[in-house]
Ligand SMILES: O=C(O)CCC(=O)N[C@@H](CCC(=O)O)C(=O)O
């Protein structure tokens with residue numbers, strides 16, 4: 001296999017490849033751009049005008065998505081997967097991946113859309129670099145732009161695989177993209193309703209990509225991901241890469257949710273009244289006291305059908321400690 005197909009090995013070893021550009025047996029160019037960053041270009045005659053950004057390892061301990069991208073890259077480097085799309089592979093936080101930790105000092109996925117400028121340290125610099133890599137990749141006009149940022153969650157989930165769809169004023173969420181995700185195994189989508197500071201919010205809001213954070217199961221160490229079934233997503237990604245994706249428009253059985261409220265932790269006095277092992281998408285009764293914080297702030301459930309995702313009282317002050325969501329319909333989709 002071509003050395004550049006081993007991007008994960010190079011990244012975990014903290015090594016630069018001797019040769020930065022390599023060609024596969026069938027003329028696909030692989031170009032190493034920076035640590036954990038590799039561009040794949042099909043031969044011009046085969047290029048179908050699609051630009052696909054695949055990222056994982058934004059959180060260093062979320063290994064199933066890292067292993068999935070590693071398999072796709074191996075397939076391309078061996079000539080078994082024959083791309084018609086241009087692809088940018090990114091491993092988001094190499095040092096956190098090496099240490100098997102979510103992050104070192106700051107959560108990179110809270111440093112996009114300019115937030116890195118207000119912070120210092122390795123993660124702020126990496127977020128700036130990731131923005132630059134994505135911006136240069138998506139700089140070609142008249143091509144389709146798609147970004148999947150792959151994650152696994154800290155806790156178990158009543159809905160195992162789901163997507164989060166960013167929001168931008170004046171832009172409608174796409175039914176076609178949701179159908180594509182449904183075919184890729186996503187059982188639910190959370191439609192955001194305000195601007196955000198995540199990687200996909202950046203590519204969606206600033207680079208006009210269709211962009212999704214995909215949650216694929218529970219985070220486990222490298223080599224322990226047999227419980228995370230990414231087979232449907234993996235097949236779909238191969239089809240998108242090879243331009244052989246079957247058309248689909250079915251959303252049957254896919255659950256849609258909207259954000260009711262983000263629970264923001266304001267101080268060290270923040271208390272979250274949920275068991276430590278509560279699962280994502282757990283339902284919360286009206287009247288339930290979810291959280292308390294400084295100055296007698298109380299989070300009481302008022303919404304019908306409310307559920308919680310990503311509850312985490314350990315986040316830094318000022319960041320989201322959970323999202324309260326409610327069921328919604330497909331009425332607003334374009
Ligand atoms: O399990 C958790 O609490 C977090 C899992 C995770 O990393 N989720 C992403 C979602 C990003 C988004 O809102 O699009 C994150 O929190 O960064």
Ligand SMILES: [Zn+2]
Pocket residue numbers: 058059062151152153
């Ligand atoms: Zn994550």
